[in-house]
Amino acid sequence: MKRKLWNKDYEQKLIDEVIEDLQKNGYLNDSEFIRVFVAEKSKTKNWSIKRIKGELFKRGIAPKFIDETLNDQPIESDNENAMKLAKKKYEVLLKRNLEPTELRNKLSTYLFSKGFEYDLIKEVSNRLIKDENEEY
Numbered sequence: 001m002k003r004k005l006w007n008k009d010y011e012q013k014l015i016d017e018v019i020e021d022l023q024k025n026g027y028l029n030d031s032e033f034i035r036v037f038v039a040e041k042s043k044t045k046n047w048s049i050k051r052i053k054g055e056l057f058k059r060g061i062a063p064k065f066i067d068e069t070l071n072d073q074p075i076e077s078d079n080e081n082a083m084k085l086a087k088k089k090y091e092v093l094l095k096r097n098l099e100p101t102e103l104r105n106k107l108s109t110y111l112f113s114k115g116f117e118y119d120l121i122k123e124v125s126n127r128l129i130k131d132e133n134e135e136y
Helices: 002-007 012-024 030-043 049-058 063-071 078-094 100-113 118-135
Strands: none
Touching (some): 002 012, 030 049, 030 063, 049 063, 078 100
């Protein structure tokens, strides 16, 4: 908030007063923002913890504060989120009649772009592709 106001050429004294007033009235609360942000992104967007941390950092929240708040809050696991996203993407990719190797590569690239770790991506794609092959 300070950065935005500073970039709009407001005086430092006015910026400090506005920030203090917002904090006093409960409109500017980093821990509440992190709580709501994490709940929304992990449940509705199925983001990985890594991506959530990155987005919070981009928004100017200190890494130490991010870690403290995330440790106190239940978050959907990366395994669950990766599997949900992988299933959706897999359904779309199946319609393209891709070779198994290309299918696996596209699925892995997609999950990597969502911030998931390599080992988890490998596990999820192996499980998903193996489960799909067993059905036929």
